[in-house]
Amino acid sequence: MERKLVTVAVDGSAEFTTLTAAAAAQDPAQPLHFVLGAGTYYERPFLELADYIITGAGMGQTVISAGAAGRDPWPGEARTGTFRSQTLFLGGGSARLEHLTVENTAGDGADRGQALAVYADASRVCMVDVSLHGNQDTLFTAPLPLAVRQKNGFRGPRENTPRLDTKQYYRDCEISGNIDFIFGGANAVFDHCRIVPVAHRGVTSYIAAASTPQGKPGYLFADCTVQGNSPAGSVYLGRPWRQYARVYWLDCDLSDEIIPLGWDNWSDPANEETVHFGEYGSKGPGAPKASPARAGYAALNDEASAQEMRAMLAEFRADFGAEA
Template sequence: MAVVHILLALVLLSTTYVCSSLAVPSSDAVLIVVDQSGKGDYRTIQGAINAVASNNSELVYISIKPGIYREKIVVPADKPFITLSGTAGTNTTITWNDGGDIFDCPTVSVMASDFVAKYLTIQNEFGTRGKGIALRVSADRAAFYGCRILSYQDTLLDDFGRHYYYNCYIEGATDFICGNAASLFESCQLNSLAKNLGTITAQHRNSPSENTGFVFLGCRITGLAGGTVLGRPWGSFSRVIYANTYMSNAISPYGWHDWDDPSKERTVYYGEYRCYGPGANRSKRVRWSRELSRDESAPFLNKTIIGGRSWLRPTPTHFKTHVK
C-alpha cells in the first residue's frame, strides 16, 4: 500500500501545474549584459530585470559580469523566462543584509515562472541574529545550477512550485531549506554551520493531498560533528527523502526531530535510501523515520517527481541584442 500511495501522489505531483503552463519560447534568447564598470547594458541586476517587458514571452538571458552586487533583487511574477547567469559561483555574488519577515527579507525573491539561475552566490549577511533568507522561490518551474546559497537561518525559502537544484552549495544552521515546494536537489552539498541543534529541512506540507516534498539525490552533507538533524516538520505531513547521499558525522544518530510535537510522528514521511557515511547509520534513528526499499524509493530517483521533462530547458544557443 505504501508503494501505491507514493506512486499516486507523484502522478498527481507531475500534473499539478499543467493548467498554468506557458508555451516555451524558441531557443533564441534576448541577451542583456550587467557590468558594474559600465561596459554592459546595465550596472545593476535589478535594472536589467526592470527592462524586461511585462508578460514577457521570450527567453531573456541576463549575463552578469563578475563582482559583488549589493542589491535586493525581485523577479516579478509578470516576467517569466528570465535567466540570471554569472560566470562562476565564487566570483559573482548577490548579497544583502536583512532579517525578520521571511517574505520581506530575502536577498533574491523569484516570483516569476520558468526562471533559471546559474553560477551565482546568493547571500544574506544577517548572520546568527534570526531569520535571514538568502533566496525565496515562490513560483512554478525554477531551476538553479552551480549556485551557492548562503545564510544562517532559513537560508532557502523553497516556498511553492516545482524546482530543480543541481550542483548547488547550500549553507545554514537552522531550517536552512524550508517551505512547501516540490523540489529535487541533485548532486548538491548541504553544509551545516550548527554547533548543536541544527536542522537542514523544515518542509511545510500540511495535508496528504498536497503533492509536495524535498528529495535529495546523490547529495553530500557536511558540517560540525553531531549537531544536525535531517529535518523537522513545519507542516504535519512534512515529506523529505534522502537517496544515495553521503552523510558525514554532522548528522546526529537519531537523524530527525518532531519539533516537540509527537502527534506529527504519525503523519510525516521521512525516508532514507542507500545513504552512506558515518551519519547514515540508522541503528539509532527515530522509529518513525523510514528506511526505504528499492521499490519505495524508485519514484524519487529521477526528474519525474517534478515533471522536469516538460519544463527544464537547455542553455540558449543563439542570442539577439536587447533594444532599450
C-alpha cells in the same frame, strides 16, 4: 517570442550596473536572459517576470549580496519578518539561475533572526552550479503553508495570495545554513548538491523543514553530500514545519554531523503519524549503519519508497533536462 539578452556588470562595462535596474527596464512578458559579469552586486532584486535566465561568471565570482534579517525594523511595523528578508526574490513563471552565488550576510539567527538568501516563488525554478549562503532560513521554496501559526508571521509579498504549487530543481548547487535552512512547501529535487551545515551558537541544526501540502511529493535529496563545520551529532536531516512534511534522502553521503536519530518531530509527537520522512542508500559516518538509532517513524532502506523516489528523480531530470 525570442529571448532577449540583457547584460549587467558592476564596473559599468555593460548595459546596466544592477540586476534590479536591468529587470525594471524590461517587458515582463518577454523571455529574458540576464548575463551578470564578475563582481559583487549589493542589491535585493525582486523579480516578477514570465520567463527568465540569470547567468553569472561562476559560483563565488558573481555574487548577489545583502544582509536584511527578520529582526530588522520595518517601516510602520516592529520587524521585517522572515518573508521580507530575502536577498533575491524569484517570482513569475520560469526562473533559471546558473553559475553564481546568492548570500544573506545577516549572520547568526540568534542575533538577527531569520534571513533568506532566496525566496523561490516562480512556478518553475531551476538552479545549476549556484551557491546559496546564509544561516537561519537560507532558501525558502514556496508556497507558504495555508495557515499561519503566529500573528503576522507571513508578512511579505505572498501573504494574501493563493498558495500555488511550485516545481523546483537544484543541480550541482551548494546550500549552507543551520536552522531550517531549506524550507517550504515546494515539490523540489536537490540533485548532486552540497549541503553545508554552518556552526552557530545554538549548536543544533536542521537541514530541511518542509511544509508539504497533503499528498504532494515534497523534497528529495539525491546523491547529495552533507559536510560542514558543525559539531559531530548536531544536525538533523529534517523536521516538519507542517504536519504532512515529506522529505527523502536517496544515496547521499552524510558526515558525522548528522544526529544518530536523524529526524526531529518539532516537539509534537502527533507529527510522527502524518509525516513522510525516509532515506535509502545513505553512506558515510552519518549513515544509519553507523547510527542505528534512527527515528522509528521514518522509512529506512525501504525498497518501495526508494523506487518511488527514483521515479521522482527521473521525472524531474527529464522535465528540467534541457535547462540543467
